[in-house]
Amino acid sequence: MKCVRCKQKAKILLKRHNAAFCNECFLYYYRNQVTKNIRKYKMFDKKDKILAVISGGKDSMALWDVLVKEGYNVVAMYINLGIGEYSNRSQKVVESFASKNNLPLIVKDIKKEFGLDIYKLSKTLKRSPCSICGSIKRYLFNKVAYDGGFSAVATGHNLDDEAATLLGNVLSWEEGYLARQAPVLPQTHPKLIKKVKPLYSLTERENLYYVLLNKIEFLHEECPHSVGARSILFKEVLNKLEEESPGTKQRFLNGFLEKGRRHFQDVSEKLELRECKTCGQVTTTEECSFCRFVKICNHQQET
Template sequence: MRQHKLALCNIHFPQWIVEQTQRFIAKYRMFSPDDRLLVAVSGGKDSLSLWDILWQLGYQADGVYIALGIDGGFGYSQKSQELCEKFANQRGLKLIVVDAPQQIGLTIPELAAVTQRGKNKPCSVCGLTKRHILDQIAREGQYDVLATGHNLDDEAAVLFGNTLNWNVGYLYRQSPVLPARHAGLVRKVKPLCRFYEREMAAYALVRGIEYIYEECPHAAGSTTIYYKTLLNQLEADRPGAKLSFYLAFLQAKEKGLFAQPLGDGGEEGIGAGGEELHTCPGCGGPTTVEGLCAFCRMVEKVK
């Protein structure tokens, strides 16, 4: 690992990953041993590796998988679900499976086509649906924390895009920890945010974690993948560039480089952008407008 100036064997590498994760959890005050964690798993290397790490560390961590009805010619959603179920069964862990098409009446691609949201690509609808369901499961299950497997490559790509477009509001909100700002939300954390994607792939390989290798069939041509390609080119010429970029950003935030949006004092009921949060009468989740939230409005259109 050139970026860390470190060489580890198959025995000590996974131990290092686990120890570093615990260090990140403590550094950013993500959660305590008494907290109940819900891990969002997709069948990919990052989310399953995160669940494996938290399990090894002894945290109370259940998993949740959202079946989205995405086929792509090879049964993408079905294959992903089977891998999550196998992982949980091997370790005696609880996995909550949510069938989104059964709840909504349409698969994600079908919902995107009907609502015409997101310029004929299902990514926008998919993101909105997953966020809604994850918040709902965490709220109804009375979990304290929702953990996701975002790695350094994910975070650096988002940061690059927001910096390129100077989206100050998004830059202000990007963080390893997102506090709960509404009764319908729980704290969200990203324990893997400082690990490179290739490090997590190596961890999954060494630990014998089976995961889905294929990308989502609808991911091709996404802006995030394009940004990742650019950052990979930079990383090849300058090892450690992505990590330096992300850590420097977090340090700048700590020093107050990004102004706090007007009205945002971090209190409950106020969004990260300073807007007032209301309770959706349809699902009980937060919404920045009075009445139904974006998800409930979308579903109402197709029913």
């Protein structure tokens, strides 16, 4: 097996592209894919200040490294969600990468800073820890980006994530989610910062190969709450299809982005946006869920 670019011995085969690469040419391919995605969707340019959300896993660590190496103006943000030892270990990985490479990092600790506890909230509101956690993360990404004058919030979502999310949304015809699933969510309100996914066309396997080749430390374990998540089942189903027919995930996602998504556009435009009466961040209700969470947790502490 020879590298399609330099004809030396190849080290990785990417069946969906019908291409194999040596390590050096893989890195070229990887960085090229990321910069192509950024340009294609006009995510940001070198003048923009980007907030990269980093969890410590392979995907976000790859995102951080590649954006820095490509010369973008990136500040990383890590959120400690209070998920036991998993959160402590991931924070260490992120902090160590920042200090070794002398990179700017914002750390938010939801317990220390806001008194939030996703387990208490989950019990009180009878919602899953993931749904509470998701609301908190989305709020903080946007708030920190807005307050800090950032142009975009970048996340490490990859092709496997996006295809699995799409499958889940299609299976239950979640029109609102389908309308909002894209590599770029543009700014629809002055206080809603653009969200971008520069790795949306790269697979988990490619991100893993990228961090291994660059000797980047990352947290190997997944969040304990991801076990049994439906998204994992969707990923397994898609992996089977991909094995039989390489390129399935890419065709599914790209086909939706090019031909399907526009049919759901008017659904998202109907959402009425307003500002939270407590914090002023954008919400669809009178008070945003983050402020309600803070009140619930602080009230529980007092009683």
